Amino acid sequence: MLRRSLVWAILLLGVAFALGDGGYNINILDPATSNNREVSKLLWWVMGFAAVIFVVVIGAMTYIVLKFKKRGNEVGEPPQFHGNDRLEITWTLIPFLIVCVIFGLTARGMFEISQVPPDAMPVKVTAHLFWWDFEYPEQGIRTSNELILPVNRPVNFEITSNEAGPAKPVIHSFRVASLAGTQDAIPGIVTTRWFKPEKEGVYYGQCAELCGASHSNMRFRVIVVSQAEFDRFVQGAKAFQPPAPTDAAVAKGQQLFNAQCTACxxxxxxxxxxxxxxxxTFFGNRLTLGAGIWNNTPERLEAWIKNSPGMKPGSLMPPFPQLSAEDARSIAAYLESLKVEGLDFSKLPKF
Ligand code: HEC
Ligand SMILES: [Cu+2]
Structure with a gap:
């Protein structure tokens, strides 16, 4: 019985690992920024020291056990001795030197990471229950849950937590495994962090501070594109006009959206x-829905519009039971029609 449940547990864990990251390679050992490279270098140094110490300690233990084991006809206690200055100084000095090296490497890494390049592009990050808001003061645009950045340009994030509605803000934490370490988002305080993404792709972000019922559902994406694509995106966002619907259902959706949804x-x-x-704005270009938890499909969107807290515990978007299935479908069709033509992020590699 026990053995069978163990086998099942291991099997399920394996399946969870295989499916769990949805094709994302969430790995600090695969850095795509100079900052993360510093951190993973440090990790390798510490692992290297740990490996050497492991081999030396286990080796010495094995040697001692074999060398001093009881031989056939020995009786009584073996000879006792006390103290060995040379040995004691060695085993104090070596760890001290190792700690010095680790300290030096850490100090250097921290210094590198804290130097914000002067040409860094500012982005304001505001964490909410349970979603992320991104504002680009230089470009005068805003996006939510999907942060679009140009490749090879340093970005300086000004991170905080706030609620525009009646809910009280709580502490969240901004984390994108391959791009940046963890930076807390604290109500009333702006913390900063910068990085320079070096590879185009879609990166997986996640709130890293327990913040409430949907903490684990508080995800986001960082979409790193070429400078030309980024410029196209900024142009598209600034000049965006909701297209005048030609389809009757989409027109109905627009009317319902303007009446029911624009308070928020x-x-x-x-x-x-x-x-x-x-x-x-241009929800039709979005890869994800519900702060990065599902792929953006019309069916999911329809279900979300009807009952968001039913799909995402603690969601501050109210349910709309009064909307008929047809109304929800037409609102979904309207939102999916909000699109900048020619922008397609779905083909980018995932990290
Ligand atoms: C009282 C404010 C409020 C109203 C009214 C409201 N929403 Fe929301 N909506 C939110 C909040 C808050 C979230 C974020 C929830 C989360 O992810 O935890 C959200 C999320 C969404 C999302 C997902 C966005 C994303 O980036 O993943 C969509 C789509 C959406 N709402 C559509 C609608 C539509 C359509 C209506 C009208 C039928 C509507 N909302 C009405 C507050 C509101
Ligand atoms: Cu959070």
């Missing part, structure tokens, strides 16, 4: 600019 959601260049909920 903004779309660029319309009079709807609330920041209580995520920005939905």
């Amino acid at each position: 959601h903004a779309i660029n260049n319309t009079q709807h600019q609330s920041k209580i909920g995520p920005d939905l």
Whole structure:
């Protein structure tokens, strides 16, 4: 019985590992920024020392056990001795030197990481229950849950936590395994962190501070694209106009959206600019839904519109049971039609 449950547990764990990251390679040992390279270098140094110490200690133990084991006809206690200055000084000095080397490497890494390049592009990160807001002061645009960045340009993040609605803000933490370590988002305080992404791709981000019922569902993506693609995205976002619907269902969706949803959601260049909920400008280009937890499909979106807290525990978006299935479908169709043509992030590699 026990053995069988063990086998099942191991099997399930294996399956969870195989499926769990949804194709993402969430790994600090595969850094895509100079900062993370510093950190993983340090990790390798410490691992190297640990490996040497392991071999020396286990080797010495094995040697002593074999050399001093009881031989056939020996009786009584073996000869006792006390103290060995040379040995004691050696085993104090070596660890001391190792700690000095690790200290030096750490200090150097911390210094490198703390130097913000002067040409860094500022991005304001605001963590909310349970989603992420990104503002680009230089470009004058805003995105939510998907942060689009140009490759090879340093970015300086100003990170905080706030709620525009009635809920009280709590502490969250900004983390993208391959790009940056963990930086807390604290209400009333702005913390900073910078990095320079070096590889185009979609990176997996996750809140790293227990913040409530949907902490584990508080994810995001960092989408790193070429400078040309980024410029196209900024142009598209600034000039964005919700297309005038030609389809009757989409027109109905737009009307319902403007009546029911714009108290909390903004779309660029319309009079709807609330920041209580995520920005939905060109939602049709989005890869994900619900702060990075599902792929963005019309079916999921429809279900989300009807009952967001039912899909994501603690979601501060109210359910809309009064909307008929058809109404929800037309709102979903309207949101999916909000698109900048020619932008497609779905083909980028995942990290
Ligand atoms: C009271 C404020 C409020 C209203 C009204 C509201 N929402 Fe939301 N909405 C939110 C919040 C808050 C979230 C983020 C929830 C989360 O991910 O935890 C959200 C998330 C979303 C998302 C997911 C965005 C993303 O980046 O993944 C969509 C789509 C959405 N809302 C559509 C709608 C539609 C359509 C309506 C109208 C039928 C609506 N919302 C009404 C507050 C609101
Ligand atoms: Cu959080």
